[in-house]
Amino acid sequence: MKIQDRCILVAEDDLTSRTALQLTLQKWGYVPLIAEDGEAAWEILQGKEAPRLLILDWMMPKLHGIDLLRRIRSMKQESSFYIIMLTTRDSTEDIIEGLDAGADDYLTKPFNPGELRARVNVGFRVLDLQESLEKRILELQKAVEHIQTLQDILPICSFCKKIRNDTGYWDQVESYIAKHSKTRFSHGICPDCLQQHYPEFSDEVLKK
Incomplete structure (x- = not known):
């Protein structure tokens, strides 16, 4: 006290x-x-x-x-x-x-x-x-600010998908979201990318 x-x-x-x-x-x-x-x-x-x-x-x-x-x-x-x-x-x-x-x-x-x-x-x-x-x-005010931040229109690169932050620099999508929320990322490989980058494994994985 x-x-x-x-x-x-x-x-x-x-x-x-x-x-x-x-x-x-x-x-x-x-x-x-x-x-x-x-x-x-x-x-x-x-x-x-x-x-x-x-x-x-x-x-x-x-x-x-x-x-x-x-x-x-x-x-x-x-x-x-x-x-x-x-x-x-x-x-x-x-x-x-x-x-x-x-x-x-x-x-x-x-x-x-x-x-x-x-x-x-x-x-x-x-x-x-x-x-x-x-x-x-x-x-509650801080929570609303976080929600409003994530609801804003985000400038995103059409090719590399980086997001331009408030200071004009470009961040990776996961980096930007992590800074503006409490979201944590766990990386994996989607089926399309698996087939594109690892074709020798894709058929075997997709059969399972």
Whole structure:
């Protein structure tokens, strides 16, 4: 398991809440990365190994959690994020606004450790499923590319039957197909070629 799969970004400006979250997550075996404001959290997310699961407070200096959330959802990233809003704002309107802004889950303070742990576990399961789906999609895309390559019109020599590749060079048919598919070749001699090149054996073989 990569260290990234155990990291959780915690963006919280309140020292008491931040310390409680940090100690709780560490007790469960996670590695919390702490940001004391929204801008610091944004900087952490610019790294190549940024955490995929985030716990964001709403009201923070420099950049509010809800604005950070919108910024994250507007960016183009290769990996998905699972974002939990953890805030004192507990009205129905606030919950709707947070979810509409792109939060995957919403919890109010003070948090219940058991509930938080369950929500974090759900977050990592979702991220694992997304990663598995992304790998399958990539595999399918590669398979389609192979099929499309083999369905293209191939320039082939009328005499020697070599095929011109994408770089302008001429390959043997079996060499070209081997490069563009997983096909393996087993060589033999067809009856016509046997009769042409080995006439002394052809009659005997054809009788069998």
